[in-house]
Amino acid sequence: MGFARIFYARDVHGSEKTYIKFLNAASFYKSQVLILGGDITGKVIVPPVKSPDGYGGKFCGIDRLAKNDSDLSALEKEIRDRATTRTQRNLVRWLNCRLTNPRCNLSSSGSCLTC
Numbered sequence: 580m581g582f583a584r585i586f587y588a589r590d591v592h593g594s595e596k597t598y599i600k601f602l603n604a605a606s607f608y609k610s611q612v613l614i615l616g617g618d619i620t621g622k623v624i625v626p627p628v629k630s631p632d633g634y635g636g637k638f639c640g641i642d643r644l645a646k647n648d649s650d651l652s653a654l655e656k657e658i659r660d661r662a663t664t665r666t667q668r669n670l671v672r673w674l675n676c677r678l679t680n681p682r683c684n685l686s687s688s689g690s691c692l693t694c
Contacts, residue, residue, distance in 0.1 A: 586610035593621025595659040625658050627651065 586604045591597040598619075605613050627634035633646040638658060645651035 583611040584609060585612045585614060587614045587616060589616030590618040591615070592618055594661065627654060627658075 586601075586608050588601045588604070591601060601613065601615060604610065625636055625638050627636045627643075627645060630644075633644055634651050634654070635642065635644045637643070638654070639661070643654055645654045
């Protein structure tokens with residue numbers, strides 16, 4: 580009887596960075612099975628809200644303003660890496676798309692890249 584190496588992780592709390600590390604663990608540890616336990620969703624929804632000056636919002640207790648696309652991309656990445664969901668609208672759009680298309684690949688703008 581053969582053996583399988585199992586890699587188990589839990590409590591990623593919606594951190595995209597942690598989730599990517601989890602996926603890469605299979606090749607690093609030569610695991611045949613990956614198991615992701617509970618507490619996988621983000622703890623907070625942080626929606627950058629459009630204003631005349633750009634996109635703003637409160638993140639980690641600090642008012643933040645992204646004045647251009649580059650600033651907005653950096654802010655969204657920081658939000659994703661810190662175990663939060665950047666916008667509820669994109670999450671709902673992704674879930675709706677995912678129900679009809681299991682291969683749904685949502686872009687940062689909230690549109691599906693595969694549909």
